[in-house]
Amino acid sequence: MAMDNVWVFAEAADGQVKTITLEMLAKAREIADEVSCFFAGDGDDVAEILGEHGASTVFATGDLDNALVGPPVAAALAAKIEADGAPDLIMFGTTYDGRDVAGRLSAKLGAPVITNVVDLVVDGDAVAGVEPVFGGTTNVTTRFTGDAVKIVLIRPKSFAAEPAGGSAADVEDLDVPDLGNTGTATVTARLVEETSGPKLEEAAIVVSGGRGLGEASKYEMVERLAKLLKAAPGASRAIVDAGWVPYSYQVGQTGKVVKPTVYVACGISGATQHMVGMKGAKYIIAINKDKEAPIFSIADLGIVGDVHKVMPKLIEALEGR
Amino acid sequence: MMRLAQHNSGMHVVVCVKQIPDPAEPGSLDPATKTLKRTGNIILDESDSYGVEMALQLVTNAGGGTVSLVSMAPGGETKGLRTALAMGASDAILVSDPALSGTDALGTAKVLAAAIARKSPDLVLTATESSDGYTGTVPSQIAELMGLPSVTFAKSIEIDGSSVNVRRQTESGYEEVTCPLPAVVSVTAGVVEPRYPSFKGIMAAKSKPVEVLTVADLGLSASDVGWAGGGQEIVEIAAAEAREAGRVVEDEGEGFAEIVTFLENLKVI
Numbered sequence: 001m002a003m004d005n006v007w008v009f010a011e012a013a014d015g016q017v018k019t020i021t022l023e024m025l026a027k028a029r030e031i032a033d034e035v036s037c038f039f040a041g042d043g044d045d046v047a048e049i050l051g052e053h054g055a056s057t058v059f060a061t062g063d064l065d066n067a068l069v070g071p072p073v074a075a076a077l078a079a080k081i082e083a084d085g086a087p088d089l090i091m092f093g094t095t096y097d098g099r100d101v102a103g104r105l106s107a108k109l110g111a112p113v114i115t116n117v118v119d120l121v122v123d124g125d126a127v128a129g130v131e132p133v134f135g136g137t138t139n140v141t142t143r144f145t146g147d148a149v150k151i152v153l154i155r156p157k158s159f160a161a162e163p164a165g166g167s168a169a170d171v172e173d174l175d176v177p178d179l180g181n182t183g184t185a186t187v188t189a190r191l192v193e194e195t196s197g198p199k200l201e202e203a204a205i206v207v208s209g210g211r212g213l214g215e216a217s218k219y220e221m222v223e224r225l226a227k228l229l230k231a232a233p234g235a236s237r238a239i240v241d242a243g244w245v246p247y248s249y250q251v252g253q254t255g256k257v258v259k260p261t262v263y264v265a266c267g268i269s270g271a272t273q274h275m276v277g278m279k280g281a282k283y284i285i286a287i288n289k290d291k292e293a294p295i296f297s298i299a300d301l302g303i304v305g306d307v308h309k310v311m312p313k314l315i316e317a318l319e320g321r
Numbered sequence: 322m323m324r325l326a327q328h329n330s331g332m333h334v335v336v337c338v339k340q341i342p343d344p345a346e347p348g349s350l351d352p353a354t355k356t357l358k359r360t361g362n363i364i365l366d367e368s369d370s371y372g373v374e375m376a377l378q379l380v381t382n383a384g385g386g387t388v389s390l391v392s393m394a395p396g397g398e399t400k401g402l403r404t405a406l407a408m409g410a411s412d413a414i415l416v417s418d419p420a421l422s423g424t425d426a427l428g429t430a431k432v433l434a435a436a437i438a439r440k441s442p443d444l445v446l447t448a449t450e451s452s453d454g455y456t457g458t459v460p461s462q463i464a465e466l467m468g469l470p471s472v473t474f475a476k477s478i479e480i481d482g483s484s485v486n487v488r489r490q491t492e493s494g495y496e497e498v499t500c501p502l503p504a505v506v507s508v509t510a511g512v513v514e515p516r517y518p519s520f521k522g523i524m525a526a527k528s529k530p531v532e533v534l535t536v537a538d539l540g541l542s543a544s545d546v547g548w549a550g551g552g553q554e555i556v557e558i559a560a561a562e563a564r565e566a567g568r569v570v571e572d573e574g575e576g577f578a579e580i581v582t583f584l585e586n587l588k589v590i
């Protein structure tokens with residue numbers, strides 16, 4: 001029933017393994033007898049936590065000298081597969097680097113990629129990915145055919161991360177072959193845009209603002225409300241593109257996927273691309289002056305009203321508590 | 322491997338532009354072919370209008386050159402290409418072939434890579450992801466197939482001699498990346514403000530060259546593309562569990578109190 005072995009692309013930021021990696025490990029453990037990770041960096045930094053979440057081995061490239069990770073990791077994996085054979089499935093998170101490595105590996109191996117996967121269906125040797133389309137109203141299940149290596153890109157928050165209590169993963173070197181011209185893109189600086197309060201992906205409450213706020217300075221209402229609720233502030237793409245807030249605030253298909261207990265949408269219409277990023281919230285509250293706004297079709301509590309009237313009163317009421 | 326183009330002068334950019342069903346019209350899947358129905362109005366994917374604008378600006382800053390478009394569409398569609406030509410692109414290659422129906426991301430990348438190679442550009446631009454397919458893998462697949470370096474998720478691009486400097490979006494901010502040309506760069510929305518085609522531009526676009534090629538013209542075989550080349554098949558299309566709409570109340574001054582009560586009941590305040 002289960003697969004023999006699955007490989008998972010492990011990613012870390014600021015010395016911490018990303019949640020998406022741990023989410024994938026939870027699923028990988030469920031569908032395969034043996035789970036290994038591959039990692040762009042020093043394997044010893046991550047062996048313990050990856051082991052605790054079910055990986056038996058981590059193949060690590062070591063320091064990549066500021067190269068973008070797509071070409072070296074894809075080339076190293078292709079070489080390993082050539083030498084030692086392929087696993088039954090390779091899982092990547094839908095992240096910046098995950099897509100880069102998956103794309104390059106797919107081209108190298110002539111292997112198909114099933115993308116935007118939120119669930120995996122394994123039946124004997126057959127593997128299928130479930131992908132939500134049309135703003136999550138329809139699920140399309142796609143199965144791999146043929147003998148090529150199977151690659152999937154998993155959307156964040158599709159599975160619940162949970163430690164399995166394993167010991168540290170064995171670290172094995174993953175040799176990077178000569179990349180020629182493909183490996184010449186180099187990172188010269190890394191910049192972090194400061195955000196305050198809890199992280200968007202992890203907060204129990206998210207308060208997001210959209211174009212309905214009217215102007216950039218009014219985003220302050222979202223920040224104040226978020227602070228009062230110990231929530232993370234988020235945004236629709238409309239106001240990220242308009243430059244009101246940094247991209248790291250964006251919720252949706254091209255932004256972050258959030259699954260908080262409560263999501264408060266202020267002046268957001270509820271475009272399908274926004275909804276795929278937040279409809280997993282347990283409760284949704286929406287404030288919008290247009291009673292036909294699509295966001296109301298998924299809101300547990302909808303307030304048809306002006307954000308400039310409702311939000312200040314809400315802030316005042318919460319401040320008074 | 323591709324070499325820096327030996328053009329006469331200036332900067333030569335190829336922009337991949339996808340022509341998609343208008344997202345304003347509700348999409349649906351054709352149950353027979355299990356592909357997105359392409360019956361309605363086909364337009365330039367808005368995501369690609371940023372690449373077109375970026376390319377036009379880079380060429381202007383370089384003091385001259387060309388912006389060529391490459392698009393793959395199974396049914397010979399050109400409307401989206403005309404929009405991009407009206408913005409100021411010089412010419413286009415359209416790869417169109419009934420054999421392309423059902424082509425997956427890798428097949429698409431094979432077709433686009435072969436078409437792009439005919440132009441020997443200094444720089445290839447794509448969007449980070451298309452609005453209808455959003456696999457987000459085509460840019461790095463193209464780069465790998467062409468033996469080129471790539472930088473994805475560009476929020477700004479600057480040409481510096483024979484290199485491109487990119488601010489690449491990350492989860493927590495951005496990184497500065499430098500990369501020798503030729504290269505593939507995928508651009509995010511909002512990287513530049515796409516211009517509206519002028520009347521003059523629209524008129525001029527009508528006579529700009531659009532070369533229409535088949536899969537065979539590109540030296541690819543039908544087994545590289547379409548359903549045959551895909552290595553995947555759709556086995557089920559099902560309605561997702563719907564979220565029920567809850568209570569909707571008109572704010573008559575007390576809307577905020579509804580929210581306070583709701584949060585109280587959840588014990589989050």
Ligand SMILES: Cc1cc2nc3c(=O)[nH]c(=O)nc-3n(C[C@H](O)[C@H](O)[C@H](O)COP(=O)(O)OP(=O)(O)OC[C@H]3O[C@@H](n4cnc5c(N)ncnc54)[C@H](O)[C@@H]3O)c2cc1C
Pocket residue numbers: 209210211212213214235236237238239250251252253254255256266267268269270271272273274277287288289290293305306307308367368450451452453
């Ligand atoms: C490929 C692609 C990917 C995308 N990815 C994302 C993504 O990741 N995330 C995302 O958010 N979007 C994404 N989008 C964009 C998406 O389609 C919408 O354009 C965007 O979500 C709209 O943002 P908005 O709701 O803030 O603005 P609008 O759609 O303009 O809505 C503003 C809302 O505010 C209401 N309003 C106006 N004034 C007031 C007031 N005074 N009080 C109360 N309400 C008011 C209006 O009734 C309206 O409903 C993507 C689009 C594409 C094509």
Ligand SMILES: Nc1ncnc2c1ncn2[C@@H]1O[C@H](COP(=O)(O)O)[C@@H](O)[C@H]1O
Pocket residue numbers: 337338339340368369391392393394426429433446447448449450451452454455456457458459460
């Ligand atoms: N059929 C196509 N024709 C032209 N460009 C395409 C096509 N498909 C994908 N692209 C380019 O590749 C980008 C990423 O597409 P995708 O991987 O499908 O999300 C798109 O935004 C386009 O720039």
